[in-house]
Amino acid sequence: MKRLLKVYMEKPELAAGMLLILLAIVFQFRSNGFFLSPDNLRGVLGLIPETGMVAIGVTLLMISGEFDLSVGSVFALMPMVAGKLMEGEMAFLPAVLIGLAVAAGIGLLNGLITLRFGIPSFITTLGMLFIARSLTVVISGGFPPLLPDELPTWLFTQFIGPGGLVRVSFLWFVLVAVMASALLSLTNFGNWVKSTGGFLEAAASLGIPVRSVKVSCFVISSLLAGFAGLIQVLRLGSPLPSIGEGLELQAVAAAVIGGTALTGGVGTVLGAIIGALLIRVIDNGLVLSQVDGNWFKFAIGSLTILAVIGNSWLRRTARKIRVEVKA
Amino acid sequence: MTPIIECRGLHKWYSGVHALKDISLSVPSGQVVGLVGDNGAGKSTLIKLLSGVHQQDSGDILIEGKVAKLNSPKDAMRLGIETIYQTSSMVPTMTIARNLFLGREPIRFGIGGIGFLDQARMREESVQAIADVDLHLRSPDALVGELSGGQRQGVAIARAMHFKSKVLVLDEPTNHLSVKETNKVIGFVRGLKAQGVTGIFISHNIQHVFQCCDRIVGMARGEIVFDKPVDATNIDEVIEVL
Numbered sequence: 001m002k003r004l005l006k007v008y009m010e011k012p013e014l015a016a017g018m019l020l021i022l023l024a025i026v027f028q029f030r031s032n033g034f035f036l037s038p039d040n041l042r043g044v045l046g047l048i049p050e051t052g053m054v055a056i057g058v059t060l061l062m063i064s065g066e067f068d069l070s071v072g073s074v075f076a077l078m079p080m081v082a083g084k085l086m087e088g089e090m091a092f093l094p095a096v097l098i099g100l101a102v103a104a105g106i107g108l109l110n111g112l113i114t115l116r117f118g119i120p121s122f123i124t125t126l127g128m129l130f131i132a133r134s135l136t137v138v139i140s141g142g143f144p145p146l147l148p149d150e151l152p153t154w155l156f157t158q159f160i161g162p163g164g165l166v167r168v169s170f171l172w173f174v175l176v177a178v179m180a181s182a183l184l185s186l187t188n189f190g191n192w193v194k195s196t197g198g199f200l201e202a203a204a205s206l207g208i209p210v211r212s213v214k215v216s217c218f219v220i221s222s223l224l225a226g227f228a229g230l231i232q233v234l235r236l237g238s239p240l241p242s243i244g245e246g247l248e249l250q251a252v253a254a255a256v257i258g259g260t261a262l263t264g265g266v267g268t269v270l271g272a273i274i275g276a277l278l279i280r281v282i283d284n285g286l287v288l289s290q291v292d293g294n295w296f297k298f299a300i301g302s303l304t305i306l307a308v309i310g311n312s313w314l315r316r317t318a319r320k321i322r323v324e325v326k327a
Numbered sequence: 328m329t330p331i332i333e334c335r336g337l338h339k340w341y342s343g344v345h346a347l348k349d350i351s352l353s354v355p356s357g358q359v360v361g362l363v364g365d366n367g368a369g370k371s372t373l374i375k376l377l378s379g380v381h382q383q384d385s386g387d388i389l390i391e392g393k394v395a396k397l398n399s400p401k402d403a404m405r406l407g408i409e410t411i412y413q414t415s416s417m418v419p420t421m422t423i424a425r426n427l428f429l430g431r432e433p434i435r436f437g438i439g440g441i442g443f444l445d446q447a448r449m450r451e452e453s454v455q456a457i458a459d460v461d462l463h464l465r466s467p468d469a470l471v472g473e474l475s476g477g478q479r480q481g482v483a484i485a486r487a488m489h490f491k492s493k494v495l496v497l498d499e500p501t502n503h504l505s506v507k508e509t510n511k512v513i514g515f516v517r518g519l520k521a522q523g524v525t526g527i528f529i530s531h532n533i534q535h536v537f538q539c540c541d542r543i544v545g546m547a548r549g550e551i552v553f554d555k556p557v558d559a560t561n562i563d564e565v566i567e568v569l
């Protein structure tokens with residue numbers, strides 16, 4: 001029993017998961033059963049791959065002990081680059097690959113600048129937030145490019161599954177989530193990420209390539225943000241230069257709500273997903289409950305603060321309930 | 328017999344500070360050396376050169392008679408030199424098993440050095456490694472952050488033994504530990520001798536050094552100012568010189 005309690009307390013994403021279920025029940029009642037109806041779920045699940053993937057990348061990077069505030073801008077820049085190239089008659093695949101390379105390049109730059117000059121990634125990526133957004137608007141030339149008609153959009157936006165409940169993008173999301181989760185908890189690279197963020201000096205003294213580990217996480221975070229942006233653009237049909245504004249903060253909120261520690265070393269992919277889901281569910285549920293939509297940010301803000309307070313409390317309590325050591 | 332470690336004329340500057348001045352020291356295999364000296368004497372600097380964290384500006388380090396280029400901690404570890412720092416070289420947010428194999432994880436299949444962990448083997452072998460240093464812990468899945476300071480140093484030593492390190496360097500491993508925990512660590516250091524491992528033990532507590540070392544080396548202002556076997560000296564003399 002004690003052991004169960006301890007496991008529960010040491011896995012803060014479980015607490016967020018319980019909250020998710022609780023909210024689903026509340027919204028289900030408040031919306032007279034509409035919340036869990038296929039029509040509504042289709043809406044929620046259609047959006048989750050986009051914010052979810054960004055949250056996964058940001059979480060991975062936070063576990064390694066760094067921040068990325070530029071993901072919202074990369075989210076817009078990547079599809080803008082790809083869209084412009086496609087407008088200029090380039091085929092879908094090479095355009096997307098170049099777009100992803102640009103996203104990866106920004107992540108690489110974030111990492112190299114942060115480590116080379118020993119400055120906080122908070123600052124590097126805050127700068128990159130403005131730079132990448134500015135580039136997006138400049139590249140767009142004021143008008144979003146017109147995407148060609150014959151794109152393989154179905155590969156991302158087609159509704160599939162029983163009752164067309166999810167889009168294909170959801171499968172991409174699941175694939176990314178499973179891969180990221182496996183990377184973090186089943187591979188030696190995941191070990192290095194956690195140790196780099198958990199205690200940098202110890203990791204370095206054991207010969208972990210901490211700098212390459214961090215740079216890789218910056219690149220992954222940026223790549224996922226770009227890919228998620230592409231999915232949104234294909235869903236909306238047009239690469240608007242303003243998409244993804246504020247997304248970086250939602251991603252950090254999702255990570256934190258899901259139990260990722262700001263100090264690094266602690267966090268899970270599942271937590272990030274639950275955090276992102278909670279944010280979407282609250283957004284949707286408030287609308288359905290006919291609450292003034294402007295309360296959305298209020299709710300996310302409160303939840304973020306409460307989650308951090310709750311998690312640190314849970315962790316402290318869990319530590320006290322030591323399942324007895326046979327001394 | 329060739330000494331396992333030999334330093335020849337090591338110099339190290341930190342910008343303006345001449346931290347090591349012409350250090351020459353040779354340690355035969357199996358000996359436990361106590362390295363003592365006042366704050367800023369250069370003890371940590373010397374062992375940072377030996378563990379590949381910093382590089383000397385001039386002079387040579389020889390491991391088993393061969394000049395060694397220690398450009399990173401990995402290089403030193405590959406040559407069998409393992410270092411345990413005063414701040415503990417464990418990641419508190421990770422489990423014992425994961426800490427034990429950190430950086431040297433057994434991989435089941437992978438590419439380019441990245442792959443899936445053999446978690447069963449990690450768990451099994453860490454239980455064995457911990458038992459080998461007479462440390463009793465409930466589970467290899469416990470977080471290191473839940474261990475006491477002495478237990479953490481015990482796990483660090485278990486790690487060094489598991490990877491068959493030939494030289495174990497301990498930089499003030501008893502800092503911030505209670506008397507009881509300190510005694511445990513001293514016990515671990517004594518255990519090294521029994522296994523034929525060479526040790527370099529840095530401490531500000533001369534008594535501790537006398538309890539577990541064969542030889543006392545004293546440093547001051549970047550130089551070696553004292554070097555005698557334990558039997559040929561006593562605590563008062565060491566304190567006098569330093």
Ligand SMILES: Nc1ncnc2c1ncn2[C@@H]1O[C@H](COP(=O)(O)OP(=O)(O)OP(=O)(O)O)[C@@H](O)[C@H]1O
Nearest residue numbers: 341342344346364365366367368369370371372373
């Ligand atoms: N990274 C560094 N940068 C600049 N100077 C340094 C650095 N590390 C050590 N020093 C200087 O080198 C000298 C030797 O320091 P060192 O840490 O080797 O001493 P120590 O004998 O280990 O001292 P303590 O007993 O306090 O640990 C000191 O003057 C210290 O200020």
Ligand SMILES: [Mg+2]
Nearest residue numbers: 370371372498
């Ligand atoms: Mg020191």
